[in-house]
Amino acid sequence: MSPPLPDSLLRRLRELVGAEHVITDPDRLLVYEADGLTAYRWPPRGVVLPATTEEVSAVMRLLHGSGIPVVPRGAGTGLSGGALAPEGAVVVGTARMTRILSLDPANRVARMQPGVVNTRLSEAARPHGLYYAPDPSSQTACTIGGNVAENSGGPHCLKYGVTSRYITGLTVVLGDGEVVELGGAGHDPESGYDLVGLFVGSEGCFGLAVEIEVRLLPLPEGVRTLLAIFDTLEDAGRAVTAVVGAGLLPAALEIMDQSSIRAVEASVFAAGYPTDAGAALVVEFDGTEAGLEADAERAEGLCMEHGAREVRRARNAAEREALWKGRKKAFGAFGRLAPDLIVQDATVPRTRLPDVLARILEIGASHRLRVANVFHAGDGNLHPKLLFDRRDADELARVEAASREIMEACVAAGGTITGEHGVGVDKRKYMRLVYGTAEIEAMRAAKEVFDPAGLVNPGKVLPDPEAEATR
Amino acid sequence: MSPGAAAALEGAFPDGTFEAPVEADAWAVGGARPLGIASPGSVDELRQVLAGAARAGVGVVPLGGGTDRGCEAPSGPFVVLSTRRLAGIEDYEPADLTVTAAAGTSLADLERALTERGQWLPVDPPHRHRRTLGGLVATGAAGPLGTTYGAPRDHVLGLTVVTGDGRVLRLGGRVMKNVAGFDLVKLVVGSRGTLGVVASATVRLFPRPEEDRALVIRGVRPGELIPLARAVATSPVVPASAVLVAPAPGRGGGALIVRLQGASAAVDADAARILAGSAVDAERVAGPDASALFDTAADHAAHGEVVVRATALPAALAEVMSAVAEALPDAAVAADVLAGRIRAAIGDAARTSAEALATLRTRLEALGGSLSLERAPSELVAEVGAYGAAGRSGALAASLRRRFDPGRVLSPGRFVA
Numbered sequence: 001m002s003p004p005l006p007d008s009l010l011r012r013l014r015e016l017v018g019a020e021h022v023i024t025d026p027d028r029l030l031v032y033e034a035d036g037l038t039a040y041r042w043p044p045r046g047v048v049l050p051a052t053t054e055e056v057s058a059v060m061r062l063l064h065g066s067g068i069p070v071v072p073r074g075a076g077t078g079l080s081g082g083a084l085a086p087e088g089a090v091v092v093g094t095a096r097m098t099r100i101l102s103l104d105p106a107n108r109v110a111r112m113q114p115g116v117v118n119t120r121l122s123e124a125a126r127p128h129g130l131y132y133a134p135d136p137s138s139q140t141a142c143t144i145g146g147n148v149a150e151n152s153g154g155p156h157c158l159k160y161g162v163t164s165r166y167i168t169g170l171t172v173v174l175g176d177g178e179v180v181e182l183g184g185a186g187h188d189p190e191s192g193y194d195l196v197g198l199f200v201g202s203e204g205c206f207g208l209a210v211e212i213e214v215r216l217l218p219l220p221e222g223v224r225t226l227l228a229i230f231d232t233l234e235d236a237g238r239a240v241t242a243v244v245g246a247g248l249l250p251a252a253l254e255i256m257d258q259s260s261i262r263a264v265e266a267s268v269f270a271a272g273y274p275t276d277a278g279a280a281l282v283v284e285f286d287g288t289e290a291g292l293e294a295d296a297e298r299a300e301g302l303c304m305e306h307g308a309r310e311v312r313r314a315r316n317a318a319e320r321e322a323l324w325k326g327r328k329k330a331f332g333a334f335g336r337l338a339p340d341l342i343v344q345d346a347t348v349p350r351t352r353l354p355d356v357l358a359r360i361l362e363i364g365a366s367h368r369l370r371v372a373n374v375f376h377a378g379d380g381n382l383h384p385k386l387l388f389d390r391r392d393a394d395e396l397a398r399v400e401a402a403s404r405e406i407m408e409a410c411v412a413a414g415g416t417i418t419g420e421h422g423v424g425v426d427k428r429k430y431m432r433l434v435y436g437t438a439e440i441e442a443m444r445a446a447k448e449v450f451d452p453a454g455l456v457n458p459g460k461v462l463p464d465p466e467a468e469a470t471r
Numbered sequence: 472m473s474p475g476a477a478a479a480l481e482g483a484f485p486d487g488t489f490e491a492p493v494e495a496d497a498w499a500v501g502g503a504r505p506l507g508i509a510s511p512g513s514v515d516e517l518r519q520v521l522a523g524a525a526r527a528g529v530g531v532v533p534l535g536g537g538t539d540r541g542c543e544a545p546s547g548p549f550v551v552l553s554t555r556r557l558a559g560i561e562d563y564e565p566a567d568l569t570v571t572a573a574a575g576t577s578l579a580d581l582e583r584a585l586t587e588r589g590q591w592l593p594v595d596p597p598h599r600h601r602r603t604l605g606g607l608v609a610t611g612a613a614g615p616l617g618t619t620y621g622a623p624r625d626h627v628l629g630l631t632v633v634t635g636d637g638r639v640l641r642l643g644g645r646v647m648k649n650v651a652g653f654d655l656v657k658l659v660v661g662s663r664g665t666l667g668v669v670a671s672a673t674v675r676l677f678p679r680p681e682e683d684r685a686l687v688i689r690g691v692r693p694g695e696l697i698p699l700a701r702a703v704a705t706s707p708v709v710p711a712s713a714v715l716v717a718p719a720p721g722r723g724g725g726a727l728i729v730r731l732q733g734a735s736a737a738v739d740a741d742a743a744r745i746l747a748g749s750a751v752d753a754e755r756v757a758g759p760d761a762s763a764l765f766d767t768a769a770d771h772a773a774h775g776e777v778v779v780r781a782t783a784l785p786a787a788l789a790e791v792m793s794a795v796a797e798a799l800p801d802a803a804v805a806a807d808v809l810a811g812r813i814r815a816a817i818g819d820a821a822r823t824s825a826e827a828l829a830t831l832r833t834r835l836e837a838l839g840g841s842l843s844l845e846r847a848p849s850e851l852v853a854e855v856g857a858y859g860a861a862g863r864s865g866a867l868a869a870s871l872r873r874r875f876d877p878g879r880v881l882s883p884g885r886f887v888a
Contacts, residue, residue, distance in 0.1 A: 106705060106786040107811075129707055151650050162648060164657065165625050180867065186811065186839035188782040189622065190611055190661055191858045192887060193868045197624055197657025201650050218707045241566055247589055247678035288708065291737025347646040349567040379647035380567075419648035427651075434651050438638045443653045445874040449867060461652060 002045045002088040009066055013048055016058045021096065023047040032073070032091050036138070037081040037426055039340065039390060044071065044085030051096040053171065053179060053210040060208070061177025063090055069455045070175070072204040074114065074146030077138040079343055080424030082149065082203045086459040092208060094145050100124055101211065109168060109185045111213045114145020121214070130216040133160040136420070137328055148209050151201030153420030155252040155327070158378035159286075160217075162420070164200040169213035172199060172206070175456040185213060198446065203422050204457040206450035220286035223251075224296040225314040227323045228281040228303040229274055233257055233373075235307035236279035237354045240377045242302040243283065244350070248295055252284040253378030254327050257357075260372045260385075264326040267333035271326035277309065281377070282327055330374045331385075338370070338387035342399060344406055348415030350380040359409045360384050367398040367405075381419035382410070407433055423461045431463045477507070480550070483523035484509050485516045489550075498551050500532050501544030501885070502849035505551040512556040514670045518637045520552055521668070521880055525636075530883040533664040535575060535606030538598035541663060542844050542852045546884025554605045557670060560584055562645070569628060569645050571673040574605025590676045593620035595712070595765065597773035597814070605669040611661025614769050615712035615730070618809035624660045626674045632659050632667035635876025645673040658871065663886045666875035680732035683711075685756040685764050686742050688727045696727045697789045699749060700808040703729055704785050708741045714768045715788075715806040727808075728768050730761075772805040775816035777823055777847045781831070783840030785811035790838060798831035799823050811840070820847065825854035832859050858886075 005013075005024065013022045023029060024046045033041045045068075050056045063070050069089040076083050085091055097113035100121065104110065105128040110121065118139040122131040135154040136142055142152070148170070153162045169184035183189065183196035199206055230236040236255050243250065256264070261273045261280055273280050281303065285295045300311045314320035326333075334341050348356050357373060360382070364371030370387040384406055388395045407417050407430045417423070417430040431440060444462055448454075481489045491507045492498050498505050506529060511517040524531045530549035534540055554575035562571040565588040572581060578592070579600040585591050594607060595614030602612075608630065613622035620626075629643035643649055643656040659666055690696040696715055703713045711732045717725035729745060731738045746753055756764055772778065777799065783791045788808060795804060795815045800822055802815040817823060828851070832842040836859060844857045868887045 104784075104786075107784045108705075109784075151654070153648050157648060161621055161625055164654070165621055180865075184839070186782060186784040186787075186841075188780065188812075188841040188843050188858075189624075190613070190780070191841060191843045193666075193871060194611065194624055194657045194661050195867060197660075198654055200657075201654045205653075218709060221707060244568065244678070245566060247681070249678055288733065288737040288740050290740035291734035294734050294736060347648045349564060349569065349646060351564060351566045376648075381648045414644070415646050416644050416649045416651045418651050419646070420650055422650050423652060431652060434644070436641070439640050439642065439652070439655075442634070442638070442640055442655060442875070446653050446655065446658065446871065449870045449874060 005046050005090070009062070010046070012062055013059065016062070017048060017050045017055050021049040023049070032076070032085065035076040035081060035083040036079040037424065039342065040081050040084055040425060042084040042086065044089055044091045047091040047093055049093045049096050053173065056092065056173045056208055056210050057177045057179050059092060060173050060175060064176045064453060064455055067455070069458050071457050072149065072208040074143035074149070075117070075141050077142045078146060078150060078422065078424065079345065080418070080422040080426045082422050082424035082457070082460055084425055094143060097210070103128070105130060107185060108216045109213055110216055111211060112144060114143060114148070114209050114212055116144045118142050118144060118147060125216050126219070129219050131219050132214060133166060133217050134163045137331065144212050144214070145209055148200050148212055149202065149204045150420070150422045153376070153381065155254050155376060157376065158253055159249055159251045164197055166215045167196055167200050167212065168215050170196055170199055170209050171211035172209050174207040175451045175453055185215070203424060203461050205447055205460055207456060222289035222292045223284065223286045223320065224292045225320045225323050226283045226296060226300060226303070227312045228283065228308040229277045229310050230279045230281065230308055232278040232307070233357060234354055236281045237377070239281060239303045239306035239308065241351070242306055243299050244378065246298060246302060248299060250283050250299070250378060251286045252282060253376070254282040255375055255377040256280045256327060256330060257373040259370070260330050260374045261326070263337055263372060264330055264333040267336055269325060269329035269333050271322055273326055280326070282323060327374065334372065334385055334387060338389060340388050340390045342386045342388070342403065343421070344382070344384045344386065344403060345418050345421035346407060346410035346415055347379070347381045347419035348410050348413045350378070352413040352415070353377065353380060353382070356382065356409060356413050356415070360406055363402050363405045363409065367402040369398055369402055380415065404430070425460060428461065428463050480506055480527055480529070483527040485511065485519045488512070488516055488520060498534070498537070500540050500549070500551065501542050501852065503544040503549070505532070505549055508551050508553050510553045510556045514631065514633065514639060517552070517557070517633050517668060517670055518639065521633060521635065521637050524550060525878045525880045531880050532882050533609065533668045535603030535609070536577065536598070536601045538601050539596070539606060539610045539612055539845070541857065541885060542847050543857045543885045544849055545882060549883070552668060554603060557605070561671060565590060567645070568676045569673055570676060571629070571645060571671060572604050573671045574603060574608070574669045576604045578602045578604065578607065585676060586679070589679050591679050592626065592674055593677055594623060594626065595769045597770050599766065599769060604672050604674070608660050608669045608672050609662065609664050613810070615714045615807040615809070618807070619709060619711050620677065624657055627656055627660050627672055628675055629673040630656055630659055631670040633670060634667040635881040636878055640667065643673070647675060664882045665872055665886050666881070668881070682735050682738045682757070683730070683732050683761060684738055685761045686729040686731060686745065687754040687756060687764070688751050689724060690726070691724045694792070696725050697792065699751065700727050700806070701786070701788060702749070703727070703745055704808050706745060708744050710741070710745070713808045715808055716768050716771045717804045728764060730765060768805060772803040772814040772816040775803070775818045775846070776820040777851070778814065778816040778845040779828070780843045780845055781813040781815065781835055781840060783811050783835055783838045785809065787811065787838045787840065791835065791840065794831055794834045798827040820851065825851055828855045
């Protein structure tokens with residue numbers, strides 16, 4: 001347990017942001033002990049909630065001067081422990097930085113503070129016929145600042161790409177309080193290093209983004225959503241290969257396996273999926289209305305050719321919501337099956353999905369664990385879910401062992417240890433599976449350029465040098 | 472260079488990789504002639520070339536196709552590192568929509584292999600066919616397709632890079648989504664050979680669209696096409712690209728070329744919506760004629776003694792077009808109307824001046840934009856600077872450069888301080 005923050009420091013923090021926005025009361029700190037990776041609880045020494053760029057800068061400068069580490073935090077929905085507070089750290093939260101500063105339909109850009117919730121941005125853009133494309137499953141809670149930190153994905157990345165494609169400019173506050181402008185719409189991206197691209201996905205280790213400029217897209221004229229039910233996961237996988245091979249570019253291609261279907265159907269999120277099915281595949285197309293019907297028909301035909309038992313088509317927005325419901329709520333549906341759940345995250349080349357999925361089921365069985373799979377089949381991004389009870393120390397150890405084996409299997413298949421959830425605290429131990437010393441030291445060098453004092457979200461992403469030294 | 476000095480320099484590089492150029496002008500960088508050309512044939516030889524150059528105290532400027540080598544002269548004696556012997560497709564999995572190829576692979580060769588499988592890499596910077604994959608990565612150069620499909624930065628999944636001090640980094644991977652560690656791939660893409668030399672790259676691919684057509688709207692004066700261009704840029708229809716060129720090839724005046732892709736029915740509907748309510752006549756071009764037209768448009772303003780790239784917010788199109796026309800009279804202009812990037816070229820450098828270009832930069836910066844010189848005589852570059860102050864990313868960029876190239880071997884004096 002870290003010592004309490006010195007009174008003199010607390011007094012100055014309160015002067016900077018207002019007394020009610022500096023939290024030290026243990027009861028109120030509880031919320032900040034964990035993020036979406038609930039297996040860990042690291043109580044922060046305090047929480048500061050600034051409202052403006054100037055306040056963030058002043059708070060960072062003050063803490064930096066006292067040698068106190070800081071942890072940027074958005075909504076705390078991250079799944080890799082990136083917002084956990086290491087020993088002695090103070091959380092700088094963006095909960096009060098919720099203003100959309102400008103929304104410019106003529107240039108299709110918007111600028112905002114980091115605490116704006118993902119869906120709120122799309123809602124604000126909708127009257128102009130625009131929306132913000134990246135849609136992580138937590139989008140009704142997660143913030144744009146958090147999306148920038150994690151380079152968030154979502155089910156529609158296959159066609160539209162990840163967060164980094166949509167961030168055109170950033171104002172960031174570095175550890176010592178310096179405010180730096182990176183990029184910006186109108187700026188020539190080919191006239192200097194892509195520091196916006198480097199900052200996006202830096203998991204809060206480079207600084208805190210206080211203003212974020214994003215590119216918006218026109219709302220697609222039409223959407224077609226299909227749900228194909230298969231007897232086996234292998235058939236669903238082959239149907240996906242056929243759809244991609246036919247030159248179709250769906251906006252989303254999502255698969256749920258039998259365990260996931262059953263979990264959803266047994267929960268309040270029941271979406272009417274047949275529980276004896278081996279897999280459910282959601283295929284979505286969007287774009288110009290005139291072309292959609294033909295695309296949907298071809299996809300439907302390809303699913304039937306590859307063994308689909310039935311294909312359902314959403315005829316309107318409500319039916320579309322219903323088809324998606326099972327997929328989007330799968331995470332919540334597992335809540336009733338076990339007290340704890342780890343959502344793993346890895347990406348493999350798409351053609352390796354069938355053998356990797358089979359291997360994951362084997363790994364689960366060998367450790368006597370329940371494993372369910374929901375994944376972005378179009379881009380090879382897997383989310384195996386491991387169910388457990390953390391009060392059972394033996395089971396917890398088996399979850400750890402199975403997680404490592406799953407990561408090893410994905411890397412062996414030419415994949416990587418995280419596709420969209422980040423490394424955070426959870427996956428530092430796997431970084432050596434994908435990178436050698438040269439790459440890790442190059443990443444450390446980049447971190448040192450932004451944060452020479454090592455006080456911004458320390459102990460995240462890069463492997464622990466001390467633990468490595470004792471290996 | 473004296474024969475003795477040339478022999479000494481040759482001794483610094485692996486056997487058979489170095490030659491003193493017969494036609495040094497063909498390899499000139501920013502008007503400066505290299506001491507020689509080093510052409511490593513492997514990653515290991517690439518490392519040795521960098522180490523040899525460091526020992527000999529000469530800089531190294533990596534070049535692929537040489538189409539986009541920048542107009543800044545290196546700050547001291549240098550050799551060109553050619554990637555021509557690092558060529559070929561290493562791994563192509565059509566079903567994964569990814570390809571890995573060595574840096575010196577030409578985009579033309581890559582395109583041939585991808586076309587056979589009904590796929591493509593949707594990038595269209597000027598001189599596309601003569602570029603290499605490594606050059607595309609190093610310049611990060613986007614063409615008009617960039618807004619809809621993404622720029623090279625969005626397509627590159629993984630890289631093998633050799634840093635200035637000879638470390639071999641394998642960054643990213645060959646999967647579509649990857650957030651393992653800090654995104655050094657983004658840092659290297661567009662770093663113009665100042666952080667490392669790209670040895671190979673993995674990029675994501677797309678299925679070729681069923682239809683790929685052009686809608687060509689001609690105007691007597693380019694100015695009259697600007698409102699239509701803006702209407703396209705703010706329309707709910709998403710074209711693959713939209714380029715305003717002036718003067719129109721072979722016809723004078725100007726032309727707006729809108730590229731529509733997708734299923735046949737969708738392309739028809741998109742064309743109808745774009746033209747709805749406007750009185751203009753549009754010519755529809757399809758097939759090989761359309762491909763040729765897109766290439767002509769991409770290269771339209773990329774030849775001449777002076778080539779500049781102006782950027783601004785897309786809604787400032789009219790202001791930027793008129794500012795460019797004042798600074799570069801009678802220039803060939805190609806405006807990527809979706810991105811707000813305008814390339815302008817004049818054949819005769821005497822038709823402009825340092826003062827005119829500096830004024831143009833000031834006007835663009837006032838609009839939140841920028842001016843970069845892609846090609847210009849060295850006196851003009853020395854006076855105006857290739858990039859505006861806003862283009863240089865300051866202390867962070869300089870510090871990153873020191874960490875990747877501590878000996879300042881790579882492209883010394885160019886791009887980022």
